[in-house]
Amino acid sequence: MPVSPAKTALVVSAHSADFVWRAGGAIALHASRGYQVHIVCLSFGERGESAKLWRKGNMTEATVKAARREEAQAAADILGASVEFFDLGDYPLQITQEHLLRLADVYRRVQPAFVLSHSLKDPYNYDHPRAMDLAQEARIIAQAEGYKPGEQIVAAPPVYAFEPHQPEQCGWCPDVFLDITEVWAKKYAAIQCMAGQEHLWEYYTRVALQRGVQAKRNIGITAAKHIQYAEGFQSVFPRVTEELA
Amino acid sequence: MPVSPAKTALVVSAHSADFVWRAGGAIALHASRGYQVHIVCLSFGERGESAKLWRKGNMTEATVKAARREEAQAAADILGASVEFFDLGDYPLQITQEHLLRLADVYRRVQPAFVLSHSLKDPYNYDHPRAMDLAQEARIIAQAEGYKPGEQIVAAPPVYAFEPHQPEQCGWCPDVFLDITEVWAKKYAAIQCMAGQEHLWEYYTRVALQRGVQAKRNIGITAAKHIQYAEGFQSVFPRVTEELA
Amino acid sequence: MPVSPAKTALVVSAHSADFVWRAGGAIALHASRGYQVHIVCLSFGERGESAKLWRKGNMTEATVKAARREEAQAAADILGASVEFFDLGDYPLQITQEHLLRLADVYRRVQPAFVLSHSLKDPYNYDHPRAMDLAQEARIIAQAEGYKPGEQIVAAPPVYAFEPHQPEQCGWCPDVFLDITEVWAKKYAAIQCMAGQEHLWEYYTRVALQRGVQAKRNIGITAAKHIQYAEGFQSVFPRVTEELA
């Protein structure tokens, strides 16, 4: 592009840990290159993704949420991103038109160069596609001159679906691999903030290694640098480019 | 990519005019940036795409082929690319294993940074997907160390399907738009070499204008330069990138 | 499975007769093997599937519902299952979050070993996929430790879509055939309870015969017993097995 895009990005995460497993590398990598990455956590995942916390006993919804908020904030700090919490409740996410417009306002404020959210389908977790739908519709509204006329509208930032837990069952297919080798240590540190989901640490380490191998299989040149860890993303929209190599 | 890829490209065209309508802009654009673009025309389209020539009367297969070769060579010259003709016959393309290996050898010689060919499905033209299949399988063979061991194998250059005549019926969906505004004059000049298919000149001008409008709708930044003409492409493989904006 | 699953099953039926046409054989078969099968009828189908009753004249919504309830209860009795009615109204089904949690509570109570509901798409009947969505999301909530912490959560029971009225138009494809020959008489008796929809009796008899023929075509062994009647189902989730034969 002749004009350099704003160095900002927006991540819409259904529950407070999703952005770590699924996009922690992309966040850390772009942050390390000067991007201001902003994360919106729609819920704390207090019902659906806090099993270990509840099993501790003596927990209330408030204490679970507080623990989850702390973990997410710590992870965002490590990755170098800002984070805000909509606290909509999970299982199910309880979204009204007010939240849609609130997220549209975040788009207007952030003016993201790209957007990350969930897969369009997930039979294991209905909150995930709901979050993606919200992210997409809020973008559409933020693009409209007739919404809060006079404000700076957003352009057409690319939207990517990050990796769900069981990719094939979600009809998710990566068409972009991002080399995250140089920020892997940060991602793994952020992962370790998720004390309540320790069973996933090694799972997502293996995901990153597998995607790294696959990325190497799709590089167009033989002398490419070594890729060890990668993240996969699926584009929602076509991209505009000036070179096909 | 840290190492700059070879500035070469390969175009596999079922009939001798396909590369003009469907990828003339991409060819001219990359040629203008120093790419050596090489075109393989599998056939002259003597049966299927030379109706106007045949209607002239007094034509033989040989004279039709000669006329089509001349047109294709002139178009390639204008676009700035080299071209070679496999002369396999069309309707149907008559492909044997010998041609598959011959094309693999072209891959080895050209070492393309990217590859363009037809859509994977085309109910109006069985030669088109057959050409794409050949392009893909030849790439696979050229990647194998055990094929002519000792030769320089090829890496994993991205492969794109260029636009078929009736895109929706072919299940083709562009995920990349290439801005070809700056080389449109060359593409239109190349199009005009196709004297036998004048009915398609305006059709493909309109295609370029429509894709130009659509490209503008998918740009992530508001201050983007003006795009008037574009070509659409569909990726076969995921791409590896270092930035998502 | 080394541990035998609970012998319970849950059927979520949009209207009060759907479970008969689409899953009556599965219900009767499992009931005959000791399963406690529980049916939730979300509505009585008073608007959409009671044409014959309305045509009688002198009917009110209340009398139509009462007639439909009676038919459904009689059918469930014949099949050997329990049934409960949510009475949400049909055309459209009017579902709120309260009903979602109510169904999640049914999951917790029943602890089903498998679940049956509608196809994921049905252009002829929007209530049907809505019922399936509800069945799936209620399952997800019932699996979450953070929903009513301390209660026994449910595992991951397989979910099957039973056969819609026009299967191809609904994108429904059976990946399981269940031999219902031995309980066909019960299913047909249950079908006959649906006095208001007599035009469907022979239609669904033929469906069972066709699926029977198809089941025979997919048996891995030549000496299989005779299958005359079958029901088809489409799995939503992968299954876990210990043998592939």
Add this chain to the structure above:
Amino acid sequence: MPVSPAKTALVVSAHSADFVWRAGGAIALHASRGYQVHIVCLSFGERGESAKLWRKGNMTEATVKAARREEAQAAADILGASVEFFDLGDYPLQITQEHLLRLADVYRRVQPAFVLSHSLKDPYNYDHPRAMDLAQEARIIAQAEGYKPGEQIVAAPPVYAFEPHQPEQCGWCPDVFLDITEVWAKKYAAIQCMAGQEHLWEYYTRVALQRGVQAKRNIGITAAKHIQYAEGFQSVFPRVTEELA
């Protein structure tokens, strides 16, 4: 069909200009053959499709809506159709059950022989598939004897999705081409009523020309009359016919 269908049609348009770009030819053609075509505009597109009006300055939502209503009415007059406005608001369309039943009542009143609305998917515009869903579900309710018993129900009129702005990205594929050459002048005159969207005039002229070329490529007989302009439609339901030619 042995009995000639009612010569009426229903068009459900998300925003007040959609029916012009996407179905203006079909409307004018059928009107010219004696059909009473009725258009329902669910919103004025005041937020999402009135950028040029807002840029004029000194506009309020009320003045934008009034301008859009005037344009739409003028276009409908030219095409020969009646139009009514639900004024539900756009970006997002705000649909409740009340509107669903209101549209069902329109079906009952109009008794359409066919129905036109939006594509089932549109990642650029969530209002569009929402309008189609409403159109489909209202049709289902209008077919039910139990909805307002005693009224004349509707049969199963074919439903077509008209062309979205970026067809491939919407998964839209035309299976019907309608020759609109004889009413093109009317469609273009109606297009010109849309003063606020002048950038689309030539875009949709080119769409009509491209679809015209494609229509000619799909005619079963060689002596067909000349088609210059066409519109494409995608069927939602199978059609019933008495001849396959």
Add this chain to the structure above:
Amino acid sequence: MPVSPAKTALVVSAHSADFVWRAGGAIALHASRGYQVHIVCLSFGERGESAKLWRKGNMTEATVKAARREEAQAAADILGASVEFFDLGDYPLQITQEHLLRLADVYRRVQPAFVLSHSLKDPYNYDHPRAMDLAQEARIIAQAEGYKPGEQIVAAPPVYAFEPHQPEQCGWCPDVFLDITEVWAKKYAAIQCMAGQEHLWEYYTRVALQRGVQAKRNIGITAAKHIQYAEGFQSVFPRVTEELA
């Protein structure tokens, strides 16, 4: 269409009985309306669809073929169509380029107003999609002016896939229902010619009844005549029309 199409049709049948089960109604109906329907049987189905004949004992390939030819000829006579046999062998169909051109020549000779063949996919029978591919590619060649220049080329007759044995498993979805009630007796008489496949008689009777019920569910007008038997077809190409009702 302003010019009435040639009243001819072409049916391409992989094995000698396919045309009866899958398209016997369409053949009889069009024949009864003055169409010259021509059937090409690519093979006799001597290996794959003659189990009962082989079980008789004392059979050779020649005697099986002769029996199958006789049955097919008798069925064609009843339906009112001409038939020719390519005798390519089955399981697998053994197709060369010579047969492709031979079938293209049939197209040139017949100049069909429409074409019927198999589904594009059939995991139970690889000969079926192979026959459809042949039918489609031969059509493409017959359309080309450069194939046997000077001959009358064919236009773009619609191609339909008739119903396979297990429709959902073949990804086949009918988008056209043809009312065959008035010729059902002829179809059933033709079916009875297939002495070797008596187990299919009732199966395909039920198919016709089910499709009849479904056809009635998709009629746009309430006063439609009674449909009892129907056949379903899936279009390969878009159709061109002058009216959407």
Add this chain to the structure above:
Amino acid sequence: MPVSPAKTALVVSAHSADFVWRAGGAIALHASRGYQVHIVCLSFGERGESAKLWRKGNMTEATVKAARREEAQAAADILGASVEFFDLGDYPLQITQEHLLRLADVYRRVQPAFVLSHSLKDPYNYDHPRAMDLAQEARIIAQAEGYKPGEQIVAAPPVYAFEPHQPEQCGWCPDVFLDITEVWAKKYAAIQCMAGQEHLWEYYTRVALQRGVQAKRNIGITAAKHIQYAEGFQSVFPRVTEELA
């Protein structure tokens, strides 16, 4: 099933190592339960999957093939299966009708209770879907009474596609998970026979661990035994069952 199926299985592997990575666990598990598992290696993968061997230098096609045969035989021995080599050449697999019938004869001899082969699509490796196509068509021929009449035909054994290297890109989605924890040591020992592809050892160990985690997420009962390693498979055909739990 009332009659227990033959305890035999057939694996069709395009190259000599595929069966190890993709189905080694299934082979070892069934072998350990008394199944006679027979593997057909269509080629040695001498061109496409022997890069490390070729890099050693001083290799000929014959020596590479010999090394690959030895590795495959050793792996089959560890897994407890018999193996035979068709030696058709790879990149591309060179299949004729003779090989199709040869494989049909293997089906007749083995009478498999189930069949394993490759995914139906693989843009990285055209030999893989070609092998699956061969496996499926040979099964069809082996089912036909008219092929070598008098021989014992095969029934309809289920066919499964085992996991390709980049599953999402191959459109492969597992609908069955097989717990291979108890035979993992054997599978890993067989993997280690593949000296020429050491870079894949850890890759496929991670695949097994990921599928193990996913399998646990899809178990219908809470008290299930621990699954650590699993293999995923995609069914080609519907299965016939007598219980849905």
